[in-house]
Amino acid sequence: MQFFLNxxxxxxxTGMIVAAVALGLVLIFRATNIVNFAQGAMAMMTTYIAxxxxxxxxxxxxxxxxxxxxxxxxxxxxxVVLIRPLQGKSPLNAIIVTFGxxxxxxxxAGAIWGSQTRTYPAPFSEAGQKIGNTQIAFxxxxxxxxxxxxxxxxxxxxxxxxxxxxxxxxxxxxAPETARLLGVRVRxxxxxxxxxxxxxxxxxxxxxxxxxxxTPNFMDVILIYGFTAAVVGGLxxxxxxxxxxxxxxxxxxxxxxxxxxxxxxMAALALVIVSLMIRPEGLFARPAPRxx
Amino acid sequence: MxxxxxxxxxxxxxxxxxxxxxxxxxxxxxAAVAVVFLxxxxxxxxxxxxxxxxxxxxxxxxxxxLTLLTGIxxxxxxxxxGFMAVGGFTLALLVEHTTWNVVPELAIAxxxxxxxxxxxxxxxxxLRGPYLAGMTLMVAxxxxxxxxxxxxxxxxxQGLTTPQPTGPASINPxxxxxxxxxxxxxxxxxxxxxxxxxxxxxxxxxxxDDEIAASLAGIHVAxxxxxxxMVSAGCAGLAGALLALSAGGVNSAEFPLSISIYLLAGMxxxxxxxxxxxxxxxxxxxxxxxxxxxxxASHFHVNSQVSANLAVIIFxxxxxxxxxxxxxxxxxxxxxxxxxxxxxxSPDGVPNMKLxxxxxxxxxxxxxxxxxxxxxxxxxxxxxxxx
Amino acid sequence: xxxxxxxxxxxxxxxxxxxxxxxxxxxxxxxxxxxGANGAGKTTLLRAITGLVRPRKxxxxxxxxxxxxxxxxxxxxxxxxxxxxxxxxxxxxxxDENLRLGSLFRFSRxxxxxxxxxxxxxxxxxxxxxxxxxxxxxxxxxxxxxIGRALVSRPKVLLLDEPSLGLAPIVTARLMAVLRxxxxxxxLIVVLVEQNxxxxxxxxxxxxxxxxxxxxxxxxxxxxxxDSELRHHYLGY
Ligand SMILES: Nc1ncnc2c1ncn2[C@@H]1O[C@H](COP(=O)(O)OP(=O)(O)OP(=O)(O)O)[C@@H](O)[C@H]1O
Ligand SMILES: [Mg+2]
Numbered sequence: 001m002q003f004f005l006n007x008x009x010x011x012x013x014t015g016m017i018v019a020a021v022a023l024g025l026v027l028i029f030r031a032t033n034i035v036n037f038a039q040g041a042m043a044m045m046t047t048y049i050a051x052x053x054x055x056x057x058x059x060x061x062x063x064x065x066x067x068x069x070x071x072x073x074x075x076x077x078x079x080v081v082l083i084r085p086l087q088g089k090s091p092l093n094a095i096i097v098t099f100g101x102x103x104x105x106x107x108x109a110g111a112i113w114g115s116q117t118r119t120y121p122a123p124f125s126e127a128g129q130k131i132g133n134t135q136i137a138f139x140x141x142x143x144x145x146x147x148x149x150x151x152x153x154x155x156x157x158x159x160x161x162x163x164x165x166x167x168x169x170x171x172x173x174x175a176p177e178t179a180r181l182l183g184v185r186v187r188x189x190x191x192x193x194x195x196x197x198x199x200x201x202x203x204x205x206x207x208x209x210x211x212x213x214x215t216p217n218f219m220d221v222i223l224i225y226g227f228t229a230a231v232v233g234g235l236x237x238x239x240x241x242x243x244x245x246x247x248x249x250x251x252x253x254x255x256x257x258x259x260x261x262x263x264x265x266m267a268a269l270a271l272v273i274v275s276l277m278i279r280p281e282g283l284f285a286r287p288a289p290r291x292x
Numbered sequence: 293m294x295x296x297x298x299x300x301x302x303x304x305x306x307x308x309x310x311x312x313x314x315x316x317x318x319x320x321x322x323a324a325v326a327v328v329f330l331x332x333x334x335x336x337x338x339x340x341x342x343x344x345x346x347x348x349x350x351x352x353x354x355x356x357x358l359t360l361l362t363g364i365x366x367x368x369x370x371x372x373x374g375f376m377a378v379g380g381f382t383l384a385l386l387v388e389h390t391t392w393n394v395v396p397e398l399a400i401a402x403x404x405x406x407x408x409x410x411x412x413x414x415x416x417x418x419l420r421g422p423y424l425a426g427m428t429l430m431v432a433x434x435x436x437x438x439x440x441x442x443x444x445x446x447x448x449x450q451g452l453t454t455p456q457p458t459g460p461a462s463i464n465p466x467x468x469x470x471x472x473x474x475x476x477x478x479x480x481x482x483x484x485x486x487x488x489x490x491x492x493x494x495x496x497x498x499x500x501d502d503e504i505a506a507s508l509a510g511i512h513v514a515x516x517x518x519x520x521x522m523v524s525a526g527c528a529g530l531a532g533a534l535l536a537l538s539a540g541g542v543n544s545a546e547f548p549l550s551i552s553i554y555l556l557a558g559m560x561x562x563x564x565x566x567x568x569x570x571x572x573x574x575x576x577x578x579x580x581x582x583x584x585x586x587x588x589a590s591h592f593h594v595n596s597q598v599s600a601n602l603a604v605i606i607f608x609x610x611x612x613x614x615x616x617x618x619x620x621x622x623x624x625x626x627x628x629x630x631x632x633x634x635x636x637x638s639p640d641g642v643p644n645m646k647l648x649x650x651x652x653x654x655x656x657x658x659x660x661x662x663x664x665x666x667x668x669x670x671x672x673x674x675x676x677x678x679x
Numbered sequence: 680x681x682x683x684x685x686x687x688x689x690x691x692x693x694x695x696x697x698x699x700x701x702x703x704x705x706x707x708x709x710x711x712x713x714x715g716a717n718g719a720g721k722t723t724l725l726r727a728i729t730g731l732v733r734p735r736k737x738x739x740x741x742x743x744x745x746x747x748x749x750x751x752x753x754x755x756x757x758x759x760x761x762x763x764x765x766x767x768x769x770x771x772x773x774x775d776e777n778l779r780l781g782s783l784f785r786f787s788r789x790x791x792x793x794x795x796x797x798x799x800x801x802x803x804x805x806x807x808x809x810x811x812x813x814x815x816x817x818x819x820x821x822x823x824x825x826i827g828r829a830l831v832s833r834p835k836v837l838l839l840d841e842p843s844l845g846l847a848p849i850v851t852a853r854l855m856a857v858l859r860x861x862x863x864x865x866x867l868i869v870v871l872v873e874q875n876x877x878x879x880x881x882x883x884x885x886x887x888x889x890x891x892x893x894x895x896x897x898x899x900x901x902x903x904x905x906d907s908e909l910r911h912h913y914l915g916y
Contacts, residue, residue: 082616099556099611100611101608103608170771178767183752265437269427269431
């Protein structure tokens with residue numbers, strides 16, 4: 001029973017991180033129908049930069065803020081340089097370009113920093129806590145993970161529901177041509193969307209790196225879990241990203257805990273297959289018919 | 293297009309040799325020429341070169357499958373290396389547990405990977421969009437973990453061994469293997485070339501161009517996509533099995549994610565949708581990581597960290613830059629040059645071939661450059677997409 | 680007095696010539712009805728005016744500016760509102776959000792409320808549904824929302840693409856009456872594309888008939904409505 005509880009708690013923490021990745025993917029997919037396969041690699045690069053900042057002697061939080069800022073900038077730049085020229089082309093081109101960018105970034109990271117693993121600190125203790133006299137596997141850091149991702153979700157919600165900027169961004173995502181006819185400038189908003197998405201990816205990376213250690217490909221698996229979560233929740237639903245993230249995190253935790261950790265990536269694939277068979281549009285997809 | 297055909301006919305008016313009109317015959321003619329050429333080639337080569345020729349052959353097989361999927365049918369796989377792994381492991385398991393001949397073993401390797409392809413492809417067709425891409429990426433990333441989990445079955449870190457098939461005593465085994473691999477490549481290319489000229493080929497393209505229109509025309513869109521994906525995965529499986537024969541064994545390290553990347557880059561470089569372009573891609577895949585990138589690295593005296601990653605960086609650049617500026621790849625470039633040269637020599641002197649790198653024929657930049665194009669043969673190579 | 684002036688406008692989609700040398704002008708306080716069969720090029724004309732398609736040649740002038748070189752957003756911010764074919768409301772948003780979106784670029788947060796209330800007063804059914812998502816609206820309500828969303832920015836030029844499509848005759852009649860009053864009250868330039876020639880001619884001052892991408896008639900609306908041969912030939916009634 002305690003084992004089950006601990007696995008569940010671990011699954012929740014992982015699920016929140018996965019949800020952040022999924023949210024990043026969903027933000028971009030909604031606006032441009034592109035899945036940014038390079039999101040994980042972009043976050044990986046940014047984490048290396050945070051690592052460098054950290055080793056300059058700055059504290060954890062300065063590095064944290066620097067990473068998020070770099071992520072925003074990186075996302076915006078990527079959109080302007082790589083994605084904008086693809087507008088109006090087949091979505092296949094965008095997939096190939098983001099995938100190629102993933103490879104390129106991993107190669108560059110390997111060339112600069114080598115493939116050895118580095119440890120990245122956590123801001124809070126990663127040791128499980130005693131509640132009464134049972135030891136539970138939920139550390140202060142896990143609490144931080146959950147709160148950080150919740151904060152991200154709430155920020156996004158406020159942005160999209162409560163501000164004019166968010167209203168414009170939603171209009172661009174749902175109906176770009178109509179948005180233009182209402183005087184909305186589409187391009188800068190798409191750039192902003194990529195920036196926010198990249199920042200969500202960076203947050204996920206910073207939350208996962210203390211437990212996984214820093215290498216050029218440490219985000220690969222997290223990215224495919226994020227993709228899983230996004231598919232389970234519906235690729236265009238931010239709420240779905242959160243629920244899909246938790247569902248994915250928990251399923252993987254149970255598979256890993258009871259059957260073996262090496263099965264997790266394949267379990268994620270199975271989850272995608274099953275959810276596409278049962279509910280192709282995703283749990284939280286909007287009811288509108290698909291765009292053709 | 294009408295003008296183009298007229299000109300093509302004009303060129304063909306007084307040929308010293310007329311290619312057969314019937315596609316199968318034409319493809320067989322190409323193949324016969326290729327067989328003679330390759331026979332003499334392997335006669336001249338050392339054992340190591342045989343090994344390389346064999347590699348080029350099986351990468352060409354995998355690329356042909358991928359180019360059918362992406363260029364002709366408009367779907368994309370980011371994890372074709374995963375299907376190669378399925379084929380490779382299937383062959384190795386058959387070698388371990390049976391005493392069969394290599395031909396049925398290869399056939400079963402093809403069938404197994406096509407089946408795995410169906411498992412991925414069927415759910416992915418339920419929605420448009422990047423589902424197939426993501427799922428295939430998961431296959432490529434997840435398979436090595438799977439073989440680790442069941443390492444008693446998959447042979448653990450050592451993997452499974454696949455001894456080279458032995459041919460007649462007079463032929464050395466490396467050469468024999470290279471011939472098997474080349475034969476497979478030629479057979480696959482001929483079969484795919486014919487497939488593309490058939491009803492299936494037309495439905496593949498119709499689905500790529502416009503799914504709604506295709507379904508209105510009575511094409512079963514989902515089935516067509518699954519078939520294309522199974523054929524493509526089957527090709528990858530065959531390539532993986534042939535790789536296993538070359539490598540003498542398989543383990544999970546034999547099929548890293550980088551193979552999938554190489555394949556994608558090879559496809560883009562060769563010219564997405566062009567079956568002849570696969571040879572360019574295959575050459576790139578074989579030589580860039582093992583000889584060109586190291587040569588480049590030592591020329592510029594970069595450190596070992598950089599040189600270890602140089603090939604991957606170049607492949608990434610090929611994908612990004614290739615897609616942004618030259619989606620037609622080498623084959624597209626050749627066609628463009630051929631069109632200009634052809635126009636220069638044509639009576640009216642007007643460059644009337646629309647197909648250039650910048651002006652893709654449709655707004656889909658991943659286009660079908662048509663399968664039966666012969667390199668450097670001006671004038672007659674561009675066929676209408678919808679025949 | 681500012682007019683919308685279209686001169687020698689030609690638009691092609693690849694090999695298809697959708698418009699050829701179209702010229703006419705639309706004056707303030709007047710409704711200009713654009714009529715023609717399916718595929719005549721009416722939608723293309725409106726899309727060219729707002730910059731959604733780029734003309735091959737020709738000019739679109741309004742208020743001393745050449746619109747055909749501006750971006751869509753800029754044209755819209757210049758006071759040209761376009762209600763596209765097919766009630767293109769943003770279904771995932773509420774009625775209120777749709778209207779708010781229309782007012783964003785013209786009014787500050789404070790001014791917005793009253794302006795939106797005016798639209799609700801103009802189209803009462805919308806007021807009852809302001810918190811509903813637009814995909815729950817009926818066809819007529821959607822059309823009201825689409826028009827309201829264009830009006831909320833207080834445009835000077837209003838381009839309407841088949842607003843009566845699929846509406847009950849009584850609703851169409853009411854819509855036309857609202858349009859006529861608005862045009863006169865706010866001195867609008869209205870370009871009204873319609874299949875329903877009878878009802879649009881009833882409120883229009885001028886009529887432009889397009890056939891196969893060319894202007895074949897450009898006359899007073901009353902004259903066109905009165906010319907039974909012309910009506911019969913091009914408008915089918
Ligand atoms: N995006 C496009 N690509 C190619 N051809 C187009 C495109 N849009 C319109 N056309 C063609 O241009 C011509 C004019 O179309 P348009 O939509 O302007 O007609 P319309 O007068 O609005 O017709 P309707 O009354 O049916 O709405 C038609 O022949 C149409 O087929
Ligand atoms: Mg129309």
